[in-house]
Amino acid sequence: MRDICKTQSLLPGQEKNPETAQGMDDEENKPEAAERMDDEEKDPKAAEKMDDEENKPAGRVKDRKKTAMSDQERYVHEHRKKHHRITALRLFILAAFLILWEIAAKTGLIDSFFFASPSIIAKCFLELLEKNTLGVHLAASIGEVLFCFALIITLSLAAAVLLWWSDFLSRILEPFLVVLNSLPKSALAPLIIVWIGTGTKAIIVAGISVALFGSIISLYSGFRETDEEKILLIRCLGGRKRDVLAKVVLPSGIPNIFSVMKVNIGLALVGVVIGEFFAGRVGLGYLIIYGTQVFQ
Numbered sequence: 001m002r003d004i005c006k007t008q009s010l011l012p013g014q015e016k017n018p019e020t021a022q023g024m025d026d027e028e029n030k031p032e033a034a035e036r037m038d039d040e041e042k043d044p045k046a047a048e049k050m051d052d053e054e055n056k057p058a059g060r061v062k063d064r065k066k067t068a069m070s071d072q073e074r075y076v077h078e079h080r081k082k083h084h085r086i087t088a089l090r091l092f093i094l095a096a097f098l099i100l101w102e103i104a105a106k107t108g109l110i111d112s113f114f115f116a117s118p119s120i121i122a123k124c125f126l127e128l129l130e131k132n133t134l135g136v137h138l139a140a141s142i143g144e145v146l147f148c149f150a151l152i153i154t155l156s157l158a159a160a161v162l163l164w165w166s167d168f169l170s171r172i173l174e175p176f177l178v179v180l181n182s183l184p185k186s187a188l189a190p191l192i193i194v195w196i197g198t199g200t201k202a203i204i205v206a207g208i209s210v211a212l213f214g215s216i217i218s219l220y221s222g223f224r225e226t227d228e229e230k231i232l233l234i235r236c237l238g239g240r241k242r243d244v245l246a247k248v249v250l251p252s253g254i255p256n257i258f259s260v261m262k263v264n265i266g267l268a269l270v271g272v273v274i275g276e277f278f279a280g281r282v283g284l285g286y287l288i289i290y291g292t293q294v295f296q
């Protein structure tokens with residue numbers, strides 16, 4: 001009834017012009033806005049409280065970000081501190097060993113003629129640098145080690161993939177790989193010289209023989225330990241064996257591959273030095289043999 005009365009009490013011009021009606025409503029609301037402005041002018045602290053309450057969520061987010069950044073900075077600082085502590089302890093152990101070695105040689109606890117001393121080794125090292133002898137031997141050995149390392153990784157990875165691909169072939173060759181890996185590699189060096197002769201070829205073969213068979217066994221074992229559920233998932237999705245190899249076996253075997261590589265670089269150096277003992281005319285192995293013959 002009230003709405004009907006209101007509509008009846010409106011003038012004809014008001015019904016036709018809704019903007020005029022809206023203006024009248026704004027005029028009615030003006031006193032309320034003026035009262036609010038007066039309240040804010042009278043009590044500015046209340047207005048500040050209102051603003052603080054509105055800004056509280058943003059402030060909390062900033063505080064959280066600062067806390068998170070401080071936690072990250074604290075973690076990085078602790079990690080660096082731990083790393084510096086480990087490095088300092090390593091250097092301390094090395095320095096303590098060299099100092100004790102030098103003291104034992106000077107006091108006669110060990111015979112410096114057979115065991116040498118850090119000072120004697122440093123003097124001989126400087127003499128070799130002056131004659132440019134060490135650089136030639138070092139460059140030859142480094143080149144042979146890198147070449148052997150590349151061949152070991154390539155051949156062992158290819159052989160491990162082939163063994164994983166063919167279960168029948170792996171059952172046949174696995175016992176032979178175990179036997180070849182257990183052979184003493186230094187005993188093979190004279191046989192390699194007889195079969196191949198002296199020179200770089202014999203050194204390369206000796207360097208490869210030290211690490212190849214063990215690397216194949218390690219990589220093949222890592223491939224076999226791949227998660228069977230992931231392989232089954234690839235099979236269920238219609239993947240073939242090459243898809244399993246490319247998408248599951250090789251990616252999951254990357255940590256094992258890198259660990260094998262770290263071991264093989266040292267074994268390649270050992271194999272090259274052994275080969276240079278018997279078949280080299282240049283290199284660190286030849287330099288060691290020459291030094292033992294002239295007691296240097």
